[in-house]
Each structure stands twice: as C-alpha cells, then as structure tokens.
Amino acid sequence: MNAVTDIPPQELATGDRRRQAFEANKLSKKLHRQVGQAIADFNMIEAGDKVMVCLSGGKDSYALLDVLLSLRERAPIPFDLVAVNLDQKQPGFPAHVLPQYLQSRGVPFHIEDQDTYSIVKKLVPEGQTMCSLCSRLRRGILYRVASELGASKIALGHHRDDMVVTLLMNMFFGGRLKGMPPKLASDDGRHVVIRPLAYVAETDLERWAAYRQFPIIPCTLCGSQDSLQRVQIKAMVRDWERQYPGRTDNMLHAMGHVVPSHLMDPRLHPFRTLKAAGQPDPGGDIAFDDDEACASPASAQLLPIRVERG
Numbered sequence: 325m326n327a328v329t330d331i332p333p334q335e336l337a338t339g340d341r342r343r344q345a346f347e348a349n350k351l352s353k354k355l356h357r358q359v360g361q362a363i364a365d366f367n368m369i370e371a372g373d374k375v376m377v378c379l380s381g382g383k384d385s386y387a388l389l390d391v392l393l394s395l396r397e398r399a400p401i402p403f404d405l406v407a408v409n410l411d412q413k414q415p416g417f418p419a420h421v422l423p424q425y426l427q428s429r430g431v432p433f434h435i436e437d438q439d440t441y442s443i444v445k446k447l448v449p450e451g452q453t454m455c456s457l458c459s460r461l462r463r464g465i466l467y468r469v470a471s472e473l474g475a476s477k478i479a480l481g482h483h484r485d486d487m488v489v490t491l492l493m494n495m496f497f498g499g500r501l502k503g504m505p506p507k508l509a510s511d512d513g514r515h516v517v518i519r520p521l522a523y524v525a526e527t528d529l530e531r532w533a534a535y536r537q538f539p540i541i542p543c544t545l546c547g548s549q550d551s552l553q554r555v556q557i558k559a560m561v562r563d564w565e566r567q568y569p570g571r572t573d574n575m576l577h578a579m580g581h582v583v584p585s586h587l588m589d590p591r592l593h594p595f596r597t598l599k600a601a602g603q604p605d606p607g608g609d610i611a612f613d614d615d616e617a618c619a620s621p622a623s624a625q626l627l628p629i630r631v632e633r634g
C-alpha cells in the first residue's frame with residue numbers, strides 16, 4: 325500500500341505521518357528529476373523564456389505548475405511562469421477555485437473567459453463527441469492568449485501515459501505511427517508547445533495530487549466523456565503495466581529510438597534504391613536471426629530499457 329495517501333497528515337498516527345513524509349519526499353524527488361530531465365533532453369525552456377502554463381483544474385496541470393514553480397527556484401537559468409486557465413463556461417464550473425489557488429501560490433495568472441461550451445453545444449449534434457471541436461477552439465484561444473501575454477512557450481500537462489496511449493490509438497485506429505511529441509511548433513507556426521511531464525507516470529501524478537491536496541475541478545462538467553477507444557487503450561496500458569512493470573516506459577523509450585530501416589516508410593528510408601553496400605554493418609540487419617520473431621516475454625524482460633532515471 326502506498327504511503328502517499330489523500331488522508332490529511334493531521335489524521336494520521338505519528339508512524340504513518342513519518343512514512344507518508346518519506347514517501348512524499350521520494351515522489352517529489354522523482355517528479356522533479358523526471359521533469360528536469362525532459363526539459364533538458366528536449367531543450368524545452370531557455371534563458372529568458374516566458375512559459376505559459378495551461379491549467380485546466382485537473383491533477384496533471386496542477387502538478388505541472390507545482391513542479392515548474394519549484395524547479396524555477398533552483399534553475400541555473402532565469403525564466404518566467406504565467407498560469408492561464410480558459411473558463412469555457414461549462415455549467416457548474418467553480419470559477420473561484422483556480423484564482424484562489426493561484427493567488428495562494430503567488431503566481432501571475434490570467435483567466436480567459438470564453439463561452440466555447442455554448443458554441444460546441446450548438447454546433448455538435450446531440451450524442452456526438454464534442455471533444456474535437458472543443459479542443460480546436462480551445463487551442464486557437466490559448467495561442468491568441470499566449471501572443472497577448474508575450475509567452476514564448478506554452479506548457480501542457482500531458483504525461484507519459486497520454487503519449488503512449490496516443491501512439492497506440494494512432495496505430496490501432498489511424499494506421500499511422502504517430503505519437504504525441506514532447507515539444508512541437510504550434511500549427512499556427514507562432515508558438516512552441518512543450519510537455520514537461522513527458523516522462524512522468526499518471527499514477528505518480530495521482531499520488532502527488534492527493535498528497536498536495538490540489539483543489540481538483542471535475543473534468544466531466546461538459547457532459548462529454550473520453551471516447552470508448554481511448555478508455556479501452558488506457559485500461560489496456562494500465563493492465564499491461566500491472567502485469568509487466570516497466571512496459572509503459574519501454575514503449576515511451578521506443579518513441580525516442582526509431583529505426584526507419586526496419587519500418588516500412590519509403591519516405592524515411594530509401595527501400596526502392598537500396599543496394600548491398602559491400603561492407604559489413606555491425607548494427608545492421610539480423611534478418612536471419614529469429615530473435616525478433618521469437619522474442620519471448622521472458623527474454624524481453626531481460627532487457628528492460630527504462631526511461632525513468634533512478
């Protein structure tokens with residue numbers, strides 16, 4: 325049983341409190357290390373950047389802001405943070421929660437009021453998923469706000485599991501080997517979007533949110549739900565992770581170790597003009613070895629490639 329719980333510290337016995345503090349400290353170090361590593365690996369934040377942190381009121385974006393705030397304190401380079409929430413006017417949205425929290429953290433923030441909820445409700449027929457239009461509208465608004473605030477980077481709270489699930493969704497339902505990148509240029513070509521939680525497991529964010537007691541705003545206010553496909557893939561990934569710990573990290577690691585010559589995209593590898601080079605290639609093909617086809621789960625587990633550092 326994990327000692328980082330959502331039971332308030334004052335309600336725990338002394339021994340439990342000590343154990344909880346120990347576990348929380350360990351988790352805090354892990355989160356800071358993983359976020360710092362992702363920032364460094366992809367050069368996400370540079371000196372003088374103004375990073376706009378998008379806050380939805382969910383656990384992921386709270387954790388993102390929380391970790392970035394403390395990393396900034398000890399970062400070797402100066403950068404600014406500004407938190408932004410888009411109030412989409414969903415029924416029941418508790419508009420006071422985020423301003424109160426952000427004031428208590430002493431972080432500059434901006435709340436953008438835009439009734440995208442009504443637009444989406446009007447345009448999307450009843451019973452159809454609203455997320456695609458909703459996200460498109462939200463993206464456009466956030467890019468505009470980033471320009472108005474003079475932000476050089478836009479930080480989103482997507483984490484490791486989001487990235488792996490997206491990869492699998494694209495493979496299973498889209499026929500494309502395409503994931504969710506840790507850093508990208510926005511589609512309007514004017515911003516750089518970063519995902520500093522790229523190495524962080526969702527379960528760790530859940531534990532951190534419970535420990536820090538973030539004032540979570542439920543994400544079901546719009547009445548829409550994740551698609552059944554996404555729900556299924558998420559459950560599958562969690563189930564695999566339970567059965568074979570490390571598998572999700574391995575999949576994430578694979579996204580950073582692509583071997584185009586062993587895939588099938590002629591735009592990435594010159595299959596059509598390929599000729600024997602006349603020289604042995606030690607890292608080359610092992611077409612006649614059967615380890616690729618026969619790699620058993622047991623042998624695969626002998627080679628755990630972990631993204632998680634430490």
Ligand code: SF4
Binds near residue numbers: 459543546550
């Ligand atoms: S869940 Fe609701 S708020 Fe989120 S993208 Fe879908 S429609 Fe928009």
